[in-house]
Amino acid sequence: MIKDILEKAVSGQRLTASDALTLLESHDLAAIGAAADQVSRKLHPEPYRTYNVDRNINYTNVCTAVCNFCAFYRGPKSDEGYVLPREELLRKVEETVALGGNQILMQGGLHPRFKLDWYEQLLRDIKSAFPSVNIHGFSPPELHHFTKVNNLSIEDVLGRLKAAGLGSIPGGGAEILVDRVRDVLTRGKVMTDDWLNVMRVWHQMGGISTATMMFGHVETLAERVEHLQRIRDLQDETSGFTAFICWTFQPDNTDMDDIPAAGSFEYLKTQAVSRLFLDNVPNIQSSWVTQGLKMGQLAMLFGANDMGSLMIEENVVAEAGTVHFLSLRQIREAIEELGFQPRQRDVFYNLVSDELQQRAIDAGDQATAKELVQLAV
Template sequence: MSSTVAAILQRVVEGERLSFDDGVTLLRSADLLDLGRAADAVCRRLHPEPYRTYNIDRNINYTNVCTAVCDFCAFYRKVNDTDAYVLERDVLLDKIRETVELGGDQILMQGGLHPHLKMEWYEELLHDIKSHFPQVNIHGFSPPEIHHFTKVTKLPLKVVLERLKAAGLGSLPGGGGEILVDRVRKAMTRGKVMTDDWLNVHRVWHELGGRSTATMMFGHIETLEERIEHLERCRQLQDETGGLTAFISWTFQPEHTEMADVPAAGSFEYLRTQAISRLYLDNVPNIQSSWVTQGPKIGQIALYFGANDMGSLMIEENVVASAGTVYYLSLQEIRRAIRESGYIPRQRNVFYEYIDEDVADPSMALSAS
């Protein structure tokens, strides 16, 4: 380890904030295991509890129709494609019912940018879900969708968010973040929200008292500096609002996309980037492992590279699966992965509140499980 890298890692472990240049230096030069040790130390400082968490939810894609053209997406369809769909309401409610029966308390509901669905359609959808399942949190509508709603309805962003919240929207996912640098976004997509507007959806939602998550899909056409710029923009937003509950990153899955010629980033790059996200995002409390794209073993190792959460049971996932990456874990496998890492598994909600039974004696619970 160079003296420069060693000094940067020592400072961040002790609680000093990384600069942009520090982040780039670590991403370019630091040894993977050195990064992992530092990220683990920071994670343990922020989360000294003997628990690592997971949640049970379902990713429901209510439509695959999208007016945006994203070269990296294998899921979207045009409105007149034969396999374009909008889920029937009964089908969607059945999916939620199954989720609840499996112990879930939340749905992650996202879709494409549908050109014909009106604001009233979304409000009715939320009302229907909450009337049948009042206990279920709706973690729904990514910033690109929300921004699209403002264009279709010609309503201000705040009004759109107020109406969705009144109808039952509980929290916002961080989907559609990709890389929060306009050069990258313009090169990969057409007809989709740019960086400032993506961030502003979160900002206004936070001003309304809402919470949300942030994401990053990396390993495609971005530079290392642009990867750090993404983290910087998220950190600035969190400094301003404090409304982000977690950060989730994953590698681009090129199969079946218009960018299939881009070499897939591997687990080495994933662990390196996740570790740096834990070091850089000193104001974001939680980092999720991405076993959905990395597989169970790397997902488990991620708990030693800055993650304090194994993410979701993911009863259903369609977008990443469309690109050929299909990893599934049972609830027992997720809990076992956490236990094998030396922690006690606890179920949490989107706000990172424990919703399972309290563990009176952690040491006994760990040995018994």
């Protein structure tokens, strides 16, 4: 039965939710991975595989939502809450540009006090100083939160932020897009339909975004498939997702540390099934940040065509104690070992200029990503 499903996917036929569930229930990792690799190579026959150089800037950790899986957030009354001073945030962007980066991933908690004009000025300050840097910012939970704090529609919020300099939206805060799961995991955070509607409206405005899934906690395999189905349905409607990234829940230092961590077997299988099912999402990113170098590299043979980002700085997953650090040289060598040319891209999946790529390579030869983080914090 699995053989017929895989042949169906490789031939270009769309899989059903039942097909995807059957694959997730299977233990034939090699066959599923081989099929995902065939599909990936058909979609991406080019001789290269890509990566990005950016920085994850968490402008605040203050958050009104309570997420049992999150080790990063602090409540509004916590002594450990922070908001980055504007000059420090701009310094982080400057360092990113100096290292050959052309994008910042900017996310924070759901801060209860800041109005929309605070975020507009933040975007203007960044774009004024660094007009060529793309701001990949504000996940759907943040954007939905802005509508509540400001009593504005999501159309108004996104329109104003886009005018101020917002370039694209990350897929953070998706976890599993099933309300039963979200009710268990979190309180005070956006639910499934509103998460999807933030993306829908942004895509309708001409914007692009990524989609994500954090799995391996309280969801069933059927709910994992339901998440993929919701992403695929919206992509059919808008075509606004450029990439899909999945990773396993990291339980350490969270309120859910009694849940055993999902292993590499489950990660590779779920990513491969994602590649087979999401036939309308052009790119799949490997998640070496949570899986490590070798597993992140192996993921490139299980449906991924992109190694993701160098991640000059990462704070959220790091709070769970599981983040891996790689140098740009390691990322490029991992791609080369698979027989591909490593090429730096931007968030739109355009290849960057040779000059910008070489600047990043030269900077990467001088320090590892871990050292860069230590210098930055």
